[in-house]
Amino acid sequence: MENQADRMLRANQKVTETAGISLKKRVRPGEFIIQGFLFFAGAFSILTTLGILYALGKEAMLFFSSPEVNLVEFFTGTRWQPQALQFGILPLAIATLITTLIAMLVAIPLGLFVAIYLSEFASPGLRNLLKPVLEVLAGIPTVVYGYFALTFMTPLLRSVFGRDVVDIYNTASAGLVMGILILPLITSMAEDALSAVPRSLREAAYSLGATRLETAIQVVMPAAISGLAAAFIIGISRAVGETMIVAIAAGAGPNLTLNPFKGAETMTGHIVRISGGDLSYDSIDYNSVFAIGLMLFFLTFTLNIISRAFVQRFREVYE
Amino acid sequence: MIRPQNTYDRESESRGLSPLFDENLPTRHKISTVWRFIFRLSTIIAVIFLALLLYNITNQAFGYVAIENRVDPASLAVNEIPIEEMEKDVLIALLRENISSGLMRQLEREKPLSEHTRDEVYALVIEKVVRPEAVRTWLLTESLFQRNEIRAQMAQEYPQAELTFKSWLSPQFLKVPQSSEALHAGIRTAILGSLWTVGITILVAFPLGVGAAIYLEEYAGNSWTNRVIQTNINNLAGVPSIIYGMLGLAIFVRSLETFTSGAALGFSDPTTANGRTILSAGLTLTLLVLPLIIINSQEAIRAVPGSLRQASYGVGATRWQTVWHHVLPSALPGILTGTILSISRAIGETAPLVVVGAATFIAFDPDSPFSKFTTLPIQIYQWTSRPQAEFRNLAAAAILALLVLLLSMNAIAILLRNRFHRQGGN
Secondary structure (H helix, E strand, O other), X not given: OHHHHHHHHHHHHHHHHHHOOOOOOOOOHHHHHHHHHHHHHHHHHHHHHHHHHHHHHHHHHHHHHOOOOOHHHHHHOOOEEHHHOEEOOHHHHHHHHHHHHHXXXXXXXXXXXXXXXXXXXXXXXXXXXXXXXXXHHHHOXXXXXXXXXXXXXXHHHHHHHOOOOOOOOOHHHHHHHHHHHHHHHHHHHHHHHHHOOOHHHHHHHHHOOXXXXXXXXXXXXXXXXXXXXXXXXXXXXXHXXXXXXXXXXXXXXXXXXXXXXXXXXOHHHHHHHHHHOOOOOOOHHHHHHHHHHHHHHHHHHHHHHHHHHHXXXXXXXXX | OOOOHHHHHHHHHHHOOOHHHHHHHXXXXXXXXXXXXXXXXXXXXXXXXXXXXXXXXXXXXXXXXXXXXXXXXXXXXXXOEOHHHOOHHHHHHHHHHHOOHHHHHHHHHHOOHHHOOHHHHHHHHHHHHHOEEXXXXXXXXXXXXXXXXXXXXXXXXXXXXXXXXXXOOOHHHHHOOOOOOHHHOOOXXXXXXXXXXXXXXXXXXXXXXXXXXXXXXXXXXXXXXXXXXXXXXXXXXXXXXXXXXXXXXXXXXXXXXXXXXXXXXXXXXXXXXXXXXXXXXHHHHHHHHHHHHHHHHHHHHHOOOHHHHHHHHHOXXXXXXXXXXXXXXXXXXXXXXXXHHHHHHHHXXXXXXXXXXXXXXXXXXXXXXXXXXXXXXXHHXXXXXXXXXXXXXXXXXXXXXXXXXXXXXXXXXXXXXXXXXXXXXX
């Protein structure tokens, strides 16, 4: 082998010498610069993350270290009134919880059912027709959904449950519309998970005499469970971070209530309202917004990591 | 359900099945049918929501309006000449007589009145002197099916007002700037603001995003750093957009204020000196869409067959030559599709820009990256937040404009993707 390689090398050298070209590696400074830029572009995302942690962390530290703020009170206080120097995150957190819960009550069953229908029941023609419709639904900006919540869903709720029961701004309307917003996201992730289940599993079930539904529910769904879980968690994360719908339709002003027909401000809604106004830097209001932002970041970050872990597990099984 | 035992046994035995199987079969089929119906119903509900959303917006964007003039145009007639027939000079004089000197100076500063055409001055007179006002608006469905009730109501409640059918979305609406009078408000400033911001976003995000994708797919090995970068990008794609707004506020608006306000380059516009500029907004959106562009571009680059690279290396090309001459051209349609979809996400973003500090009211065109800004979604948000019904109509018209823009971008992306698929199949 070595002998042969040597011979080839020598032949090569002879050819290049006679042709007058060198096969030696040329120094290419241009490519070196390009490679440097590419690495910088790749590493830039790390800078973004560090920037987020630094920006949120710095202001949040200022907030937590100020004498008016007590860490225990922050997590357990039931009033958020920066003017009165009362910083208890519960009213905001509970409003976020309510809208997220309502959104998930709409989006998880509907999203899952649509995904099962598309992947297990619909004909390919129908699927090709419906998937773009869902993509359109997913591509509509959230401010449009906010408009829809305020001008359609709220009047609808008020005419069904009575004007004295449902406030003009309420978390139910925001939550329901948020569910519609998240539906296509859950559908497309869940459908990916379901269609990734190998055909052989389905065929085995059919050959044992299972109906289509039994195959879908008892064979395909359990096989895709980690992918489905990932879809649901991403949906929750999206609902927690969703801003415009709640900013428009859920109400302005922190309000500790469990009644979904009353107005209440979520964490994201509060951030938008406070920072949308004329805010003086270095005031405790300004810092408090960043503290909420930090909570939000960690919450969605954890949810995303869990979701990714589920997806990873799912990939390991079938790929 | 109870059948004679003997038929049962014979039938089942001949097919080799247990009697239970046949007994359960009708129930199982029934359950199957019911659930199938539920699944189909869910899908129909999802489609109905989309239809309702579009219906609701169209319903608000067109319809009857009752317009009342605050000043009767007939009372403005000079020497029995109604204002419709007046010369430009007379109109200017009329304008000067009827509005405050401060407003007059402001108008002159924007563009001297003598340079306006006669029709422009006439429009100004209507807007500033006659001051028509929408006292009541109706939905499209009401306007179509309850015309007589509306007329009766008009005669009773607004005898002075004039009833006209108005399309809130009109060429005029796209051309005129923001105004506090709903009848004269338009989205010109908002559209220009959106174009400026997204222009900056594309300029920065496209090279950075594609560069990162090339690095990760073609250069990076499976080292620890590169895995961290990849995980980090995936996580960034899931960070709520409002967090990017706060990042933009802290970094671009505050820390880098001298650059984003243009002070470092000698722009010393006092109105924009606080860093809440188009540049800050564009850079914030850049950070927001970068992970999406990277992930989409990576997929497109990954889809390029390895044989292409091998062939290029085989004839002695360097790694960059391979990427530039072979990988990129064949991945380009996919990269462009992903970029267009990411950019359309940037066009629709509202929350981060509110946090970065979009202006609540500007009526002049942005003319540099250091101008104050507003964008189409911000304008929609502000109009929606106002209590008056006519601003809801304006918001609906602006939403239609935004959706048309986004849908045409998506259509382009889908066309590109189809082309890509066809090439891939060959």
